[in-house]
Every structure is written in C-alpha cells, then in structure tokens.
Amino acid sequence: MKVLTFGELLLRLSAPGYERLLKKDYLNTTFCGSEANVAVALSILGIDTVFLSKLPKNEIGYQAKRVMNYYGVDTKEMLYDHGRMGVYYLEKGISQRPSKIIYDRKYSTFSQIQIEDFNWEKIFRDITWFHWTGITPSLSDNLIQVCIDACTYARKKGITISCDLNYRSKLWTTQKANLVMDKLMPYVNICIANEEDVEKIFNIKANNLSNETTKIDRRSYKEVAQKMCEKYCFQYIAFSIRESFSANKNSWSGILYNGLNKQISNSSKYKIDIVDRVGAGDSFAAGIIYSIMNKKGDQEVIEFATALSCLKHTIEGDFCEISFEEVECLMKGFRNGRIQR
Amino acid sequence: MKVLTFGELLLRLSAPGYERLLKKDYLNTTFCGSEANVAVALSILGIDTVFLSKLPKNEIGYQAKRVMNYYGVDTKEMLYDHGRMGVYYLEKGISQRPSKIIYDRKYSTFSQIQIEDFNWEKIFRDITWFHWTGITPSLSDNLIQVCIDACTYARKKGITISCDLNYRSKLWTTQKANLVMDKLMPYVNICIANEEDVEKIFNIKANNLSNETTKIDRRSYKEVAQKMCEKYCFQYIAFSIRESFSANKNSWSGILYNGLNKQISNSSKYKIDIVDRVGAGDSFAAGIIYSIMNKKGDQEVIEFATALSCLKHTIEGDFCEISFEEVECLMKGFRNGRIQR
C-alpha cells in the first residue's frame, strides 16, 4: 500500500495569535497545500506516502522538501525549477471576527508545470492509491491536462483514485470548474467534499444547505450523494460538515455515502475549541483514505475520518500531526481531555 | 467633517498572555488613552481626526506621536514639554481571575498642562466635532478650566460636542466629579456612558443596575436616560452594557436614547470570547460619533456602535483596529466567523 498525492506546496505566512496581519513585526511560517496536507496526515498514520509537486530551485523550495521529509513523506519524485514559491497570508479570527486569507500564489513554479515534466510509469511504480484535489486543475490549463494524464494512467493500472473537490472561487469560476471536473470525475473512485463544493461545481443542490444555517438537514446530504454517485459511479462520497458558532467554536461531523449499497453513515459530532482550522478538510480526506485502505466498515470509516480531523483543529499549522493512537483514543469515547501521565 | 479629540496619551505596559504582572521578564507596550482610542477608531473608519494632547519631549513622546500617525491621526497640534509619560500596568485576567490595572500616571506632562498652551482658534479651525471624556478634567484643576474653555469655544462655533463620562474612582471623588461634570454637561450634545458612570457622578440611579447582576433591566436605562436628557438637554445619550460571565466571556450590547423624540433603541447582543476588553467603551463612543456624523437612523447608530465595539474585544491593545467593512459584515448577520478566503 503506497499513496501518491499530487498538488502545490505553498508557504503560509500567518500573523501570530489573534493579531491583525502585519501588526506584529513577524509572521509565522509553515508549509502547506491541500494535497501535501493529506500526504503528511497519511505518513504520520503510518502509510508510505509519496508527494509529487514542483518546487522553486532555491532555499525556500529545498526547505519545503525537507519539511515533507521531516514528516516521513517520500520526495524522491519532486520536480524543481526556477521560479517562485506560492504564498498565502493568514490572519486568525476569534469570536465574531473571521479569519482572513490573502492569496499570493499566482505565477508559482508549480502553476507553470509542463506536461512533459512527468514520467507516469516511473512515478506510479508501486503506487496503489492516487489522491488529488480540485485545486490542482484550477491553477493552469497545463495542470488540467496533467490531471487527466495522471488519472488515465492510474485508472489503467487499477490504482484507486480519490479526489477532494475543494472548490475555490478565487481560483476559477463555477463554469470552468464544472467543465473541467465533469471531465475528471469519471476516473474518481472516492469523492470527498464539503457542503458548498457540490453545489458550486455541479449545481447539484441539497435542500436547506445554507452556509448560514447551523441546523444540518442530513436527508438532503443523502439526496446529493445519491445524485453524484449515480452520475459518476463513485464507490464512496464523503462530506465533512462544519457548524460555525464563532471563529473559534465549531461543531464538526461527517457523512459517508456508500455508492454500492446506497447506505449513509453518520459520524459522531464534536464541539471544538479551535486552535487552527485550516487543513481540517484535508485531514478528513486523509482519514477517509486511511480507513478505506485499511478495509474498515463504513461506520468506522466515517468515525475515524471525523475524529482525526476533529483533533486536527487543535494543532497549529495546516499539517495534521495526529497519531493513530490518538484517533483511536478519541473514538473510544475519551473526549474529556484528562491529562495522560 | 473633521473630529478633534482631546485627552491624555499613556503608555500601557502589560504582562504577556495571562501571566502575573512582572513574572515574565518583559512587558508588552502599547500607547493608549480614552480620547486617543476614539481618535484612532475614527481615523481607521475613514474620518479625518485630530488628536490634541501634550507629550514628553523625549523618545517616548515622539514614539507615541508616530504611533498616532501610523493610524492616520493628525498630530500637527500636539504640544510637547519636559516631563514624564503617564503609564499604566495591566495584568490580564481569565476565568474567575479578574484583570488588574496599576496606574502610574500622576505628575505626567499632560496633567501639568497650562491654560495658556492653547490657541483655540487655530486648534478648532476646520473642526466639526469635538470629543472629550470625564478623565481629562479629573487630572488637574488646570484641565478643568481647559475643558471649559474648549467647550465654550466649540459651542460658540457650532461644533458638536460629545463626552464619554468615563468615571474613574482612582482619579477623583464622586463629589468632585459631580461638581465639575455638572458644570460641563450643558455644553455637551451627545453623552456616552456605561452602567456605573451616571450613578457615580450624578447620583441618578437606575433600578436594578447592580454591577453583580447579569440581568439587565432595560426600562431602568430609559428612566435614567430621560432624567439626564431633561437635565442637560442632550441630543443623545448612549449606554454600553456589559454582562460579565467571567474575565474572558462577556455579553455586550448598547442602548441609545434620543433626547428629542424620547425613543429608546436597543442593539443586538453579542456573546464574546475576549482578547482584550480595554478600550471597548472608547470604540463604542467612536461608533456613536461615526454613525451620528454620517446621519444614520437611531437603530443603525446603536447597532453600528455595538458591532464595532464587539469586534474591538477581539483586538489586542487599546486601539480599535476595525474597518468599516468589518463592522458592516457583522451587522449583516455574519456572526459565525467563517474564514474569508
């Protein structure tokens, strides 16, 4: 079992604590990126994971590579070239004040990737699972083709393909997203999404799924899941569900729909005091991948993914530094946070 | 439209995080002062604002001036002289442990201001609104006279005058405050207060307005407002209302009484996880000034002031670093703090 994830690696620059952006004279740094986050989460859970990306040929790129190695992720297939590292600035919110992100990822080395950069045969040797997200094809037309190439090759080899829809309105329009993702979905076995992605990309609506409501109508999720599975023959579609009470207090749960037996499984719900919620969706995806790879039953799959990503909220940075034992402990009901001496 | 605020600028020295005072070997610094806070809040909202004060003629005073400029506040009228910067030490509380303030503001350059220091004609040129608080006249007898001079001149010129009562028991007795403020109130058009100020200074009691109760009797506020408006012919009197559950969890709302039509307007109520509550009252005052200046209706005035000062609680330091767009966003009901990408 060996997973390959493919996507951009970014440098995140975040204001310390709850300070306004650039008010203090330093910014905290961490590397991140949806697919890199999944790779790190899986590696910490014990899965052999390869991360494929393209990095600038300078100290920033080399440092990014080293950080992936720190988490045990294999970077032997990494590409390097002249250019810039994509960056995003983060200001963390609290109470009624929301977190804010300013992207500065345009013109990055990754976004200028070439189709010829890839030797799929070499890259996919030993790989049994391939994961990517909707962010990757949104970054350039070359990357759309690269995603198609990768999926075609992976499908041919019988590699399981998972995709987190991850719609980002700042990166592409819903029209373009629909066009591209509709072409890519047929290759996908496991689809992961949050409440907005499906509606935004595929215009498949779930009733009562407003961003603003805190009541979740679980029936409408089933309806949407069913439509998606019918259209694209997914084995599974999983939804993470966030209810926001304030910038630092959320509830978190998950729903898994099994495309084969058409059953829906609901996870436990966690009320969370948030340390850092960025990357929680990625850890949910990692939890889904991990437990499906390990042939868990549907209920366990969704419980594991939700518990893992619940704990991610307590970790500073995008990376999910949570061990299998910690997830297990939470799943067993140990929720009260007593000291472990 | 141009606002002048007049008062002392202090250096605040605060223990980091929730540490006990001087336990760690550094103190966080920020400049502050009720009237300076109002000037900064208004300047960030886009109002031309002049801050009038007197600063020590040394690097501490110059730095204070630069920080006001950073926030866009005009300091061309600033006075300088030998002497010391007033200081206060802050220890931030949490849960059942209250915040504590130790004042060291006596003998400051500002408190030793002279009546002759001021050329009111030059100072008030172009000014359309004058704001001061009850702290200023409490600092010295000279400052009482200066307040009277300023109010007299401003009133003559038809400049709107707002005053935040801001009673501080460490600075003067209720008797002295009553004597002085009673003389100054007739100049005031808009009065801003919190729950204790009116009772302490004017001995005008609102029933059931105890410090300890968390239930607010809004009728009694109306009663008090009415009495004050009748006595001093205010156009408006506004109250900020804080309910404390713990040192870091409060509810916050506001009441506006219109002295002309005798209507009362209640704001929404916000339950807040506090980052720093010092200066929240000043941002409430700024919100009242901003929205009355911009001729908003009564309900919008009190909603704006309350939303602005709600958000202030999430900002470290005394200054209200909140933009108009952020207030608007909260007023539109966006309270759940979702990330703005």
Added chain:
Amino acid sequence: MKVLTFGELLLRLSAPGYERLLKKDYLNTTFCGSEANVAVALSILGIDTVFLSKLPKNEIGYQAKRVMNYYGVDTKEMLYDHGRMGVYYLEKGISQRPSKIIYDRKYSTFSQIQIEDFNWEKIFRDITWFHWTGITPSLSDNLIQVCIDACTYARKKGITISCDLNYRSKLWTTQKANLVMDKLMPYVNICIANEEDVEKIFNIKANNLSNETTKIDRRSYKEVAQKMCEKYCFQYIAFSIRESFSANKNSWSGILYNGLNKQISNSSKYKIDIVDRVGAGDSFAAGIIYSIMNKKGDQEVIEFATALSCLKHTIEGDFCEISFEEVECLMKGFRNGRIQR
C-alpha cells in the same frame, strides 16, 4: 506557625502554547513538585514555610533553590549532592486532545537520598505542621524509611501531619502503594485525596465514582471518607473533585469530611477556562492546610481550598501564585472577572 513540606523538586519542560512536544525549538521551564507546590502556595498566603529536599550540586540545583527563595520559601535545610535533576516533559492539550506528560525523573539526586542525610531534631525545630505526599515514598525504599522516620519524629513532637495521597501509577503499583501507605496513614492527621487515589491505594470504593462520568455522587464520597477516617483516625479527609468537559474546560469543587463530628461540607462549584491545571491538587492541599491552621470552620475550610485551587487553574506553571486577598474576593462571590482598576 511554621510548615515543613518534604519531597522532590523537578524541572518541568513544557511545549509552548498548545504546540506538540518539541515541535517548536524551545521548551518553557518551571520548577515544580507536589510538595514544593504546597510550600510555595502557603508562603504566598503568608505562612512561614520550609521546603526540605535534595538537589543536584550544579547550576540547575542552585537555580531551583533560588526560585523557592523568590517565593519566600525557606531553603536553609536543603541538601545538595552530585547527580541529576528529575525532569518531566509536558504537552498541553485543548478541546478533545488531552495533555500529556513524559516523566524523566528516575535516578534523580532526590531519589538517591540516604537515611543518614537527616537530622530530624534540627529540621523540625520550630515546625508546627508537616506535609508530604504519596509521591515521596514511591520514589525509593530509602524514601519510605525517611517518611516513616519523619512521621515518627513529628508525631512525637505533636506536629500536625498532612498527607496528599497523590497516587501515580507510573511510580509504583497499587499493591506496593497499599503496603506502604497503610503503614504511614496512622501518623496522618489530615488526609487529602482526589477521586481515584483512595480506590487505587486502599481499594475503598465509592459507588459511581468513574473517571468518565461527569455526574458526581456526593453520597459515595461521604461513604469513602467515613471508611478512611474510621480506619486511620483522620481528623479530616478532603477531596478535590474535577469534572472534565474538555482539556481546557473543567468544573472544580471540593468536599471536606470531619472525622470527629462526621459531618460533610461541600464547596461551591466553579466552571473554569483552564490556563494550566497541573498543580491544582497541590494548591487545594495548601488551601486545606492554610485554613485549618488558621482555625476556620469546616465550610470555610473547604470553600477556601476550592477557591484557591480554582484560581490556580488560571496560572501558568505548577506554582499557585495566588494571594489571600484574591481568594477572599472570589469567596465573596466576585466571580465575573471584571477589571480591578
């Protein structure tokens, strides 16, 4: 009135904020140890307190001694020898993620203490109260004997003896603990415990006292207290009761059982936002000792101990930096954390 506490002094190395252990490139340091914590708490409350221990003869040991002096604790009886300082590593949890402790205290200078190191006559001169905890005899066989020697001498001199059971499963088995503590309990006048200690050490069960339940059955506490007092003729046995909702939100209360009149006294209950809960039990013990020494009534004893240790939760580090005035203020009902200007 002069208290002697006897036990190990450790160096605590803790990850900053809610970071994972050793993720950041520094560790916060503080000295600690159950009996040292009690000594510091009492000294801050105004009690003359002597701390007896053995420290490494190097800069780490000398620094530890200086820190005790900083808190006003008398270290004239301190022993020094070659060897190592015991250490523990702490990672602070939040929300569903528990705090974690890794002990590295084996082979410490203190654990290699010799029976001949002590001149009890000199040590106990002027002492009126002797406090120790179950951790001390768990560290070595020599220390069991030292505890017996100290208790024997103290009892002969009419010195009040208090013991906090403080069972630690990583330090000894329940069997060994039972054997040793059963021998030591007859010397003890005041026994302090938490919910698990009594069951683990003496196999005296309280019904419904599960770690996982958040409902406390106060009757069962009475039952257990009664059994303990009958067996060991305690003057008092006091329990601190923690209900954990999450790693950073707990309720805290206390129960005092008077062995003479067989009455039980329940304290108020506090819902706490935790800054640092390590050492809270020790501050509870200090509160019990302080108020019994000062001949308070049973209800006041348990209220004082609970209020003191409630406030300890808001202090970073193991030491209870809380003054008598602060406890009094909370006991008077000032729970809402309003700023004290």
Added chain:
Amino acid sequence: MKVLTFGELLLRLSAPGYERLLKKDYLNTTFCGSEANVAVALSILGIDTVFLSKLPKNEIGYQAKRVMNYYGVDTKEMLYDHGRMGVYYLEKGISQRPSKIIYDRKYSTFSQIQIEDFNWEKIFRDITWFHWTGITPSLSDNLIQVCIDACTYARKKGITISCDLNYRSKLWTTQKANLVMDKLMPYVNICIANEEDVEKIFNIKANNLSNETTKIDRRSYKEVAQKMCEKYCFQYIAFSIRESFSANKNSWSGILYNGLNKQISNSSKYKIDIVDRVGAGDSFAAGIIYSIMNKKGDQEVIEFATALSCLKHTIEGDFCEISFEEVECLMKGFRNGRIQR
C-alpha cells in the same frame, strides 16, 4: 523644501538573528525599498517628504502605507490596485558566511504600473527635489517611460533631480541598464553610486576597484567621477565605499566629487560592527540630499552622509531611524559609544 521619492515598496521577510532561512518557524517583517528608505531617512531628519508608489489594494498594501505614515512620510499621492506586494527574503550572514537575498518581486502591483496613472502636475506641486534610483526603470518598460516623464516634468519645473544608480544584476542586464540610464542621466543633477554601479552600467572603469580588494585607490574614484560629470553634467557625484572584512565587520566612507569646481572631498572612515547593512546605501543618498538641500559645504556634505549611513548599520531593518542630533554627535567626534544618561 519638499522631497518626492518614487519607487517600489517591498515587504522584506528575514530570518531572525543569524538563522538559516526558514529554519525557525517565523520570519521578521519590515517594509523597504530603496526610494522608500530615502523618504523615511529624510522625514526623520525633518524634511517634508512625499513617497510615490503603487500598492496592492489589500491589508498588506494598507499596512505598508501606515508604516510610511508612522515615519512621517506623506502618502497622499499613493496609488492602489489589485495585485501582489513584491517580497524579498533575507538571511543575515556573519563572519565568513555572507548574507543572502532571494527576490520574489516579479509581477508586483508596482511593476505593472501604467503611464496613465500619473498626473505629474498634481504630484509635483510644492516639490523642490525629486529622487529615484536605477531599480525603478529596471522593473518594466512602462516604468522606463514613467521615469522619463517624471524627469522631463521635474526638469521643466526646475526641481533638483537626484539618482542613485543602484545597479541590480538580477533585474536587468548591463546592456539594458546602459541603454536606459544613458537616456535618463542628462536629467540628473546629483548622482549617487557605489563602487560597482558605474563600471557595470557605463563601463567607465576605475583602476584597482575590485570587489575583493580592501585597499581603495581614491585617485581612481576621482578619475571615474570626472568622466561621469563630463559626460552627464552632474553637479555632484557621490560614492559610498564599503570595505568588507567579514559579513559583520566593514569599514565605511564616502567620496564627493563636485562637478563644478572639480574638487574631491573624502569623508572620515568608520569601522563598523554591523547590525543590519541593508539600506545603508539609501541612507547615504539621503544624507547627500539632506545636506545639499541645506546648502552645506562639500566636506560637510560627505561627512554628514557618511556619518548618517554609518549609524544606519546599527539599526535593524532597511529604514534609517537616525536623528539629526545623533549624526551631529558622531560628526563631532563622539565615536566611542559611551552611555548617554
């Protein structure tokens, strides 16, 4: 007297202390840019200074503007647009290890400036001195035209024009630089340069001016200065001269050549323990501008510029936070750094 400087404002992200880039998990931030540095230095010296640039229309741009205001620089003419802030990463060297800079300034809002953005009449109203550097025209073809437009207008109005050659090999080739700067030099009254600029851009060589030598042949400077002044009719050309012993120990001096009387003036030489040398050349330019504006004699001009920029080396960040009094004190011979109580 009012100075306008025109150029890019960048965000500098620097590794703390002497750490390797991105080794620590934060980067220190400061705003910078050659022409902004000159503006700040002049403003602190007491000159009315306007800084003209184009900033991204987001929190990063707004913060940059505020920081200029903090230093008293007028930003009323600032342009804003969508786009990115140029960034550079800095690793500070020490001993035999050199400092390193990674630029990430391509595609910035400033580099995408339009010729139509400028209303020169409005911009140059009240301006008596115009300063720019060779970095500005290197950033885009539009910026070459903008520089020509600005110089043409300024020359017509009789505004003094100063230019710091500031050749950067990463931004343009020597060929392009020669072509463009040759066209711009005839507008320039005061030219500022370091040892490499003249050779790199104009291929006018000074004998023995190697980067590696630490011996300076002052005669060759005169030769080069003479050639430049003859060719472009400069009133003055000034050179800063750095001798590097190690990354943290340099000598610093200056040479001024008067194009009218053909006399050369040499400054004192300072041996410096460096805190931060970035921006030293800009402070040298500011010193030249300040003292020529204030009609100082040639020797005083070069002494002032050298002393100011000597002191800049002791200030963290690109900005020259040095007052007139401090320069004067150093010029009077107070070099031994005794405490000023």
Added chain:
Amino acid sequence: MKVLTFGELLLRLSAPGYERLLKKDYLNTTFCGSEANVAVALSILGIDTVFLSKLPKNEIGYQAKRVMNYYGVDTKEMLYDHGRMGVYYLEKGISQRPSKIIYDRKYSTFSQIQIEDFNWEKIFRDITWFHWTGITPSLSDNLIQVCIDACTYARKKGITISCDLNYRSKLWTTQKANLVMDKLMPYVNICIANEEDVEKIFNIKANNLSNETTKIDRRSYKEVAQKMCEKYCFQYIAFSIRESFSANKNSWSGILYNGLNKQISNSSKYKIDIVDRVGAGDSFAAGIIYSIMNKKGDQEVIEFATALSCLKHTIEGDFCEISFEEVECLMKGFRNGRIQR
C-alpha cells in the same frame, strides 16, 4: 560578616537587543539600582547581605522584593508605602551608536522616604559593613539626613562604611553634590569612584583624565587618590577605569590606592565584548567590598574587583550574576573562554 546596602530599587525597561526604544512592542524588565546591584553581587559571592529600601505597596513593589530574595538578599527590613516605582528606560547602543537612558524616577516611593521610617538600632543589629552611594542623598533632602543618620550610627558602632561616589548630573548639580558629599565623606572608610566622579563632585582634577582620551595617565590617578585620602582619611580609594572604543567594545581595569601606606595597585586590563555594561561599576564596588572584607592583599583586592566587574559586562541586566569560582578562574588567567564541559 553581614553587609547592609541602602538605596533605591528601580524597574528598568529596556528595548530588546539593539532596537530603538519602543520600536518593538515590548520592553524587557529587570529590577536594578546601584545599591541593590551591590547587594545582589555580594549575596551571590556568598556574603550575608541585607538590602534596605522603600518600595511601593503594590504588585510591582512585591515583585521587586521577591527578585531580591531570589538572589538570596535579606529583605526583612524593607519598608513599603503607597506611591510609584521609579523607572528608567534603556536603549542599548552598538558600534558608533551610544546607549541611551531616560529616567522616570522622580516622585518615587523611595524619594519620599521619611526620617522617622528608620529604627537604626534594629536595622544595624549584626551588620558589620554599610554601603551606600552618592545617588541616595541626591534624591531628596530627607535622604541627605537619612544618610547622615545612618553614617553617624554606623560609625559609632564601628561598622565599616563604603561609598561609591556615583555622581549623576541629572539628579543634582555639582554644587549641591559637593556640599552634601563633603559632609558625608568623613564617615567613609572605603571610597569607590570612576574617572569623572571626583572631578565633578570635589573639583579635584587629575591631569589628562578626559572622557574622550583612551590613554589613561595612571600617575594622575595616584595624585587624585592621594588628595582625597588626605582630605577625608579614607582607608582605601578605588577607581574603575573604562576605555571606550565603541558602544560594545571597551577596556576595563582598576586602580586601588591604600590610604595608610600610600601605595597604588594596578589591576590587569581586560578588552571586553559587552553584553550589558550597566551595573558594572556596582559590581566593581562589590568586588572591592568582598575582598577587603575577606582581608585580601591590595593587589588581590583590585584584581578581584576588576575581574568580577569584567565578567559582569557579559551578563544581561544590572545584576552581577557571577560566582566566586568564575572570578577565581579568570584571575588565574583563564581568559580565552574555552568551553567548560
């Protein structure tokens, strides 16, 4: 042997590293004061030391007291009253940029001391050495009388009296200093001074002792010493000699003149890379006191004092955290700073 030192305890607020004052948003804190520094240095060297002062009755004062205890200094005689803690702000210089101090010590609790506050009999019980400095009588007329009272009592009891002249031009004029110190000198046995004190206070000039020269004429020191000893019958007068090359590089040496045998002893000279030079003179005084108390020969006295205060320059803060062993090691010639494993 027990020393009493008497003087003010201040809070020092210093900019971190080499930053300009208040540029960073925090100030480092440390307690200090010439006589407190001497007390701490002596206590660390192993001498029983009592520090007598008056502190504000608030958390700042209590914290100051605790810090003295941390260093083992006895504070049982400390006085407390309402009022403010004296403060000074420090900006540390480097290279050609000097350190700067802004005093804010006026109106302090200490300066408002009353003559009646002191019970000299109780205070001086067990004391064998009394140390004060010229700063104390400069702070108020009451303090002049208190110094006279203390000296009179001490002299009567046969207690050795040492005084560090410590002239501060910001605290009193040379005229007043002369008047007062001339009255106090006859009580003094050991006088400690730096190069300027004697000239400023007593107008006793040493040829060639300019602040600006780096050459020291040791003969002139002898001349001055002789005059002083003749006039006031000192047993010893000791001078510390600083040669400043830059703000962070100084040479340091000492001279001791024996008033009885009229011999002069010169110390070794140390070239120092400075961490913090404030308080170095006080550690020199402590070294003189320590070695005279311990009946060392003249050469050893001056070598010890110079070596101790040389090492002080490497310690951040005013306090001399240097052990006897470390001084001894340096005196033995171990100057090359090799690692001690």
Added chain:
Amino acid sequence: MKVLTFGELLLRLSAPGYERLLKKDYLNTTFCGSEANVAVALSILGIDTVFLSKLPKNEIGYQAKRVMNYYGVDTKEMLYDHGRMGVYYLEKGISQRPSKIIYDRKYSTFSQIQIEDFNWEKIFRDITWFHWTGITPSLSDNLIQVCIDACTYARKKGITISCDLNYRSKLWTTQKANLVMDKLMPYVNICIANEEDVEKIFNIKANNLSNETTKIDRRSYKEVAQKMCEKYCFQYIAFSIRESFSANKNSWSGILYNGLNKQISNSSKYKIDIVDRVGAGDSFAAGIIYSIMNKKGDQEVIEFATALSCLKHTIEGDFCEISFEEVECLMKGFRNGRIQR
C-alpha cells in the same frame, strides 16, 4: 557511496543568547550528538547517509528521528526501546566568560544498548564508509563490544572506517580510554583528532601543545601524527586546531597527515566571530570524510574540512547546515561576507 555513522543522539537544552542557565523561563532545544552531527553534515553535502542509534520509544525519540529525516538522513535502521533520552544543558559564553555544559546523559536508552540488538549484515548492506567516535565506547561496556563487532564486520567487508577520537574526561578516565581505544585503532583507516585527544588517550605528546598557548607549533603536530600512523597504520590522521582569544573569537585551521607518503598539509586559517562552536569538530570530521570519499588531493581535503567547519561556527545548534556550494565559495577566497543578492 553510502556512509553509516553510529552513536548517541542527545537532546540539547541551551539558554537563549548569552543568558545564564535557567535565568530565562525557556531553553532552546536541538538534537545533537557527535556521530549524528557527522551524518547530518554529510547528508547536506549530498552523501547518502544512514544513522544508527537507539532512541526512547516516546515522543522525544520519535521527534529526534524526524529531525534526522528533515536533514535527509536515513533512519530505517534506528532501534527504539523504553528509557530516557540523554540530555545536555548548555550556557553560551562570551568575551572572558566561557561556555558551560552540564551533562545529563547517564542511564539513556542508548547507553543501555544490547549486543544482540544488531544484525550487522543487514546494517552494513550497501555501506561503503563507517564512522564512529570515541564517545560511543565510553558510554558502557556493551558499547565497547558493539564497536569491536561493528569494526570487525566492516573491516572484513572492506568498508573504510573513520574515527574521531573525541576524548571526554567526564565520560571515562584516560586509563580506560587508552585501554579501549588501543584495541579499536587497528581497525581505523582515517583518524580525526583535536589537540588534546592524542595526548590524553595515547599519551603521545606534541611539544608546545598547551591549551593555553595561542601559538601553534606545527612541527610537533607532524611528530605526533607520525607516531600515531606508525603505531596504527592509519591512512590519514587529521587535526583541527582551535586558538581561543575569547569565548566568541577563535582562529580555526587544520592539519592533515598522509600516513602513506608521510606528507603534511596545512589549511588556511580563519579568524571567526562565533555563533555556536559546539559541533565544529564534527563538521571537520564530515569534511575530511566527504573529500576523501570524493578522492580529493591532500591539500584540498584539509582545505575543504577546515572551510566547512569554519562556516559551522556561524550556525546555531550542533548541526552543520552548510552546503557544498557555500564551502566552495569560501575556499575560492570569498571571505569578506558581502551580500549575495
């Protein structure tokens, strides 16, 4: 080409900046250990490197492993067991104050290694170079046997063996060291040492090689080298030579003796401003290994090792974060530390 290094991995806890140990309330952390340092240095230079050690089976051990991966070191052969991580405390000196180290490495998991833990065939598969130091056999008798086993196996397989003598007087006596190292040396091909090691372990003296002298007699090094090579048939013996002027200023050079042709090669000498000198000897060893592996000539070998380890002195922490390009640049004579833009 693949290197294996074998030794202990420690956690270093160091006081920040030049602070006294445990004065500040945090300690900086880094992992270290002589053989780990060599592994990291080689890996950064581009050599495939395996690090063999035994780590505690807890978060501290796991984190140590991750940090090795961060530097690209292969940890697949790492052993884990219950137990403690060895620790050392470091206080960094400056000027006349030396750095100090307190070891707390006794009883570590590594020191309790078993002979049976190793499968040499598996461990040495693909390895071409084996490096260890004298610290490893000093830690336990088991480790002596393990070193013999490893050397025997490696010699049989024709693997090059290098050893850094690294004598530590706190870990074993000269007698024991002599006994053990004399048995191990015959296996060694390349021996690395500093000035004291040879004398302390083998009692082979070089004239004039005192710790205190700063003059180096290079002839005596040749004499010693010759004796060692004759006795143990080394291919090479290399010495690093440190001259200490103060704790932060040293000179650094190297000598290489070729055992085959009996020629000696001297490196350039570097005068260094030290950031952190711990681990410099290890980087010297890494430089020797790297350049001999790459078949450089003798002069280049010693120049490379000296330049690499010169640069190490500018890096905080024990690890040599220096790239091949940086060493090359210094070797080419670029010593003046000019900014690389």
